[in-house]
Amino acid sequence: MTTTRFAPSPTGHIHVGNLRTALMNYLIARKAGGSFILRLDDTDRERSKQEYADGIQRDLEWLGLTWDRIERQSDRLDRYAEAADQLRAAGRLYEVFETPTELDLKRKKQLNMGRPPVYDRAGLALSDDQKAALRAEGREGYWRFKLDQDRIEWPDGIIGDVSIDAASVSDPVLIRADGQVLYTFASSVDDVDMGVTDIVRGADHVTNTATQIQIMQAMGGTPPRFAHHSLLTGPQGEELSKRLGTLSLRDLREQGVAPEALLSLMARLGSNQPVALRLSLDELAEGFDLSQFGASPTKFDAEDLWPLTRERNQHLPFDAVADRIAAMGVPAEVAPQFWAVARQNITRLDDLDGWWTLMRDGATPVIDAEDADFVRQALDMLPPRPWTAATWGDWTGAVKAATGRKGKGLFMPLRKALTGMDHGPEMAELMPLLQTVHAD
């Protein structure tokens, strides 16, 4: 069965770049009728926080990206210890003792001699006595995976055929001196154990993929299909970061972005397919095609979300907003009409508040000096309440007959006097909802 996963570290609020990864994996599983795993990569005890783990779940739920299974790496530490023993027994995990300063020095020497700065495997040659002596000096051992120095190749779902010479890559550190299992290892163990068949992730992981393919093979597993999408940047090319909270899903939600707008943009951004509003994840999954995505960096501009949000909100049925409108204090008998009028003039649902305030409390009239007499005369002619859909036509007809004004010169000063704005809903539809007119 097709099984995908989204594996964020709960070290901040996830951003639109992380969403690109989550959504692609979700859509692949959904399209294939497979399974989507949310895996919290929380082995970094200092940086991982429960509030961020909760935040990630809230963000995904907001978008409807529900998972079939949730896993936490912190629950699986025994399993990683077991897998490490298996690699040690197979001679693929070896203990090393170099400090960061020593490694730095080695790299500089290699570079000076025109050689690539790849770890020289000095640790592999240490005898048990030498290791004991290093420990006696107070040094702590940590563990590297011994790569097979072949070429590592895979057909990437986005960037095409990849071939990496393992000899040009340092043996990765899998376990730190304090026993912390690093991402490269924990992730490989999980992907094998959990039967993950497809992994889409950022291009920042290409080298990881090369080493993880070997780690999975060393554990007797079959590596999944891989695809690496380009990283998203902000509109000016700026990097996104969970730690800085740039373009976080939480902020976009609080700003009133419609979930369908964000999903519709993210499922197509950076692909050859046009962006169009889709109202369901099934529709998005149906048209989703990884091979349509390019490898070049992709810019994300939050401004692109507003036209889609506007389109989405304008199509919401009354039932979807009834509770919200009731909570604003709109009386039940006018609520459906209020929605029918206001929805054509909002982007965010929060914009409804302004329209209701205007209808309930009236607007500060805007009256140009040259229209002052005309407006006063027209307002004196306002028909008695209740106002209906016919009121605007009847009133302006009578004003036209009395003043000789017509067209824009007739309608615009009256709109501005009643609403304080030169744009907005059809006045005929608005009049019955206007509870207060200040020059009444």
Ligand SMILES: Nc1ncnc2c1ncn2[C@@H]1O[C@H](COP(=O)(O)OP(=O)(O)OP(=O)(O)O)[C@@H](O)[C@H]1O
């Ligand atoms: N700017 C980005 N554009 C697209 N994908 C990204 C971007 N940044 C991270 N990702 C992807 O998000 C997924 C989750 O990764 P991770 O939790 O490590 O996020 P991160 O933002 O890189 O983290 P941190 O800022 O904490 O280092 C990975 O597949 C990673 O490739």
